[in-house]
Amino acid sequence: MYFRIVERLFKGRIDTVSSAVLAKEAGVKPSQLRKDLTYLGQFGTRGLGYKVESLEKQLARVIRTARFRPVILVGVGNLGTALIQYDGFAKEEFGIIAAFDIREELGREGRFGIPILPNYLMKSFVAEHSVKLAILTVPGTSAQSAANELVDAGIQAILNFSTVALQVPNNVAVNNVNLAIELENLSYFIK
Amino acid sequence: MYFRIVERLFKGRIDTVSSAVLAKEAGVKPSQLRKDLTYLGQFGTRGLGYKVESLEKQLARVIRTARFRPVILVGVGNLGTALIQYDGFAKEEFGIIAAFDIREELGREGRFGIPILPNYLMKSFVAEHSVKLAILTVPGTSAQSAANELVDAGIQAILNFSTVALQVPNNVAVNNVNLAIELENLSYFIK
DNA sequence: CTGTGTGAAGGCTTTCACAGCC
DNA sequence: GGCTGTGAAAGCCTTCACACAG
Numbered sequence: 412m413y414f415r416i417v418e419r420l421f422k423g424r425i426d427t428v429s430s431a432v433l434a435k436e437a438g439v440k441p442s443q444l445r446k447d448l449t450y451l452g453q454f455g456t457r458g459l460g461y462k463v464e465s466l467e468k469q470l471a472r473v474i475r476t477a478r479f480r481p482v483i484l485v486g487v488g489n490l491g492t493a494l495i496q497y498d499g500f501a502k503e504e505f506g507i508i509a510a511f512d513i514r515e516e517l518g519r520e521g522r523f524g525i526p527i528l529p530n531y532l533m534k535s536f537v538a539e540h541s542v543k544l545a546i547l548t549v550p551g552t553s554a555q556s557a558a559n560e561l562v563d564a565g566i567q568a569i570l571n572f573s574t575v576a577l578q579v580p581n582n583v584a585v586n587n588v589n590l591a592i593e594l595e596n597l598s599y600f601i602k
Numbered sequence: 603m604y605f606r607i608v609e610r611l612f613k614g615r616i617d618t619v620s621s622a623v624l625a626k627e628a629g630v631k632p633s634q635l636r637k638d639l640t641y642l643g644q645f646g647t648r649g650l651g652y653k654v655e656s657l658e659k660q661l662a663r664v665i666r667t668a669r670f671r672p673v674i675l676v677g678v679g680n681l682g683t684a685l686i687q688y689d690g691f692a693k694e695e696f697g698i699i700a701a702f703d704i705r706e707e708l709g710r711e712g713r714f715g716i717p718i719l720p721n722y723l724m725k726s727f728v729a730e731h732s733v734k735l736a737i738l739t740v741p742g743t744s745a746q747s748a749a750n751e752l753v754d755a756g757i758q759a760i761l762n763f764s765t766v767a768l769q770v771p772n773n774v775a776v777n778n779v780n781l782a783i784e785l786e787n788l789s790y791f792i793k
Numbered sequence: 794c795t796g797t798g799t800g801a802a803g804g805c806t807t808t809c810a811c812a813g814c815c
Numbered sequence: 816g817g818c819t820g821t822g823a824a825a826g827c828c829t830t831c832a833c834a835c836a837g
Contacts, residue, residue, distance in 0.1 A: 412783055415765060429818065438767030441818095442808055449820060457819040458815040480789055493684020494781075505785050543792045544785065568788035570781075574606060576629030584791035586784045590685075590761075592603055593777045594696050594735065597759035598671055600775035601734045620796065632796090633830055640798060648797045648836040 412437055413444070414470040421467045429460040480505050481542050483566075485557050486549030487512040487527055490572060494546060495523045507546070509536060513553075530557075534564040543567045551575045603628055604635070605661040612658045620651040671696050672733050674757075676748050677740030678703040678718055681763060685737060686714045698737070700727060704744070721751060728755040739763045 416436045420428055434444040448454055448461075451473045455461045470476075484491055484507050495507055508525060515529045528536065536542070545566045549557045554573035561569060568584040571577055574592075577585050607627045611619055625635040639645055639652075642664045646652045661667075675682055675698050686698055699716060706720045719727065727733070736757045740748045745764035752760060759775040762768055765783075768776050 412780070414786075415782070431818085436767060440808070442810095443806090445819065446807075446821080453820070455819050456815065457813065458817045460818065474786065474790060476786070476789075480785075480792075482785070489688040490684065493681065493688060497680040497684060497781075505782075505789075544788060567792045570784050570788060576627060584788055586788050588779060588781070588784060589603070590688075590779070591606070591696075593761050593779060594671075594673070595605075595665065595667070597735060597761060597775055597777050598667075598696075599665060601671075601758045622796085631830070633832095634828090636797060637799080637829075644798070646797050649795045650837065651796065 413447070414467070414474060414476065417463060417467045417470060420463045425463050427460050428463055428466075430455070433461070476504060479503065480544055481508045481540055482506060482544045482546060483508065483533070483537065483542050484510040484546040484548060485512070485530075485533075485561065486547060486553075487514075488548060488550070491546075491548035492523075494548060495525065505544070508540060508542070511536075530560060533560055537564040537566060544570070546570045546572070547577075548572045604638070605658070605665060605667065608654060608658045608661060611654045616654050618651050619654055619657075621646070624652070667695060670694070671735055672699045672731055673697060673735045673737060674699065674724070674728065674733050675701040675737040675739060676703070676721070676724075676752065677738060677744075678705075679739060679741070682737075682739035683714075685739060686716065696735070699731060699733070702727075721748075724751055725755040728757060734758045735761070737761045737763070738768075742766045 413433065416433060417428075430441040430445045430448075434441040437444060439447075445455075452469060454466050454469055482505050484495060487495070487510050491510065491512075495510055510523075510525060510527050511530050511533050512527060513530050543566060545561050545568070547554060547557060547561070547569050551574045554571070554575045555577060558569060558571070558577045558579060562579055562583055566583070569577065569579070569586075571585055571587045572589070574589055576587075579585055604624065607624060608619075621632040621636045621639075625632040628635060630638075636646075643660060645657050645660055673696050675686060678686070678701050682701065682703075686701055701714075701716060701718050702721050702724050703718060704721050734757060736752050736759070738745060738748060738752070738760050742765045745762070745766045746768060749760060749762070749768045749770060753770055753774055757774065760768065760770070760777075762776055762778045763780070765780055767778075770776055
């Protein structure tokens with residue numbers, strides 16, 4: 412998050428920025444931001460703030476955000492299709508290069524400019540294209556079995572949109588995005 | 603999350619469940635689950651576990667999940683369109699009843715069965731339909747101004763898909779879903 | 794004997810407050 | 816004078832471990 416903000420400031424030709432400003436942009440307290448940054452190194456200058464250019468470079472190095480990462484998507488339903496078309500996640504950095512679905516009748520060349528392939532081709536595809544990241548948008552009922560296939564194919568990290576907690580080996584990372592729970596959570600605050 | 607699991611067990615005609623099983627499903631430790639539940643009340647029976655039916659009822663009461671909540675969506679781009687069509691978030695509980703966009707040329711009746719309206723109609727629509735929840739899927743550059751409009755219209759909670767931290771009065775709740783950051787985060791764990 | 798409810802301990806994160814450097 | 820870097824304090828969340836109820 413900090414990196415994205417600094418990137419934006421850099422593009423906007425801002426030269427120097429204080430922890431107060433950065434923190435406001437990020438929605439955290441200045442002390443929080445300073446503590447977070449110092450876990451990664453000492454990037455600021457006392458009395459002055461942070462040089463945007465150097466901060467951007469150093470954060471980029473830490474999060475290894477340099478090269479393009481191919482991503483596959485599993486589950487070409489409504490949400491899956493949406494995400495394929497959206498593809499607004501940091502275009503230079505990530506790209507969905509293929510989608511998979513058990514339903515073979517979807518046909519190979521989607522209307523989306525990327526191949527839509529049957530699941531049984533997943534393993535060879537992942538190996539061939541060195542894919543390490545997957546987005547999982549299948550219904551809850553088939554999420555675990557799809558996750559197993561991903562793990563078997565050698566995927567190392569899964570962004571899980573299904574509503575179940577995936578059981579995976581601990582060398583595989585999972586992040587969950589659950590829209591129903593986000594809304595539920597919000598509705599708790601409604602008067 | 604617990605509620606969704608219990609709901610599923612109930613539909614599957616499971617009678618009783620232990621904290622160990624529930625915790626596994628939720629991806630947390632049993633002690634964690636028990637502690638969480640006791641914040642809301644004492645729902646279990648020692649030596650036995652939790653009665654699924656009564657737990658479901660009591661959780662429903664606590665999170666007031668009873669009645670349907672209308673939701674509006676602002677920003678009919680790729681992601682917005684996707685979410686309108688998806689609508690897989692707990693269908694009985696939430697529904698997107700209208701979408702808004704500054705671009706009036708989108709026309710009033712979308713291809714999606716809900717009205718697509720220009721932003722200036724937002725305030726009256728929200729008042730008329732007692733809408734309290736909004737999903738925000740506009741580009742980062744216009745996110746804050748759209749959020750201001752939502753707040754002005756009387757919206758009480760915002761699910762924010764844009765990449766900026768929204769500044770809102772503290773009687774308005776915001777939850778953020780940032781796909782780029784989720785992927786970024788995951789890619790940190792890739793070898 | 795099983796499995797919840799719960800104080801207490803442990804671990805982690807956030808915030809404070811100020812020394813230190815520009 | 817201004818703003819970072821950082822120990823120390825405070826606050827919060829998770830886990831342990833066991834009393835207790837069925």
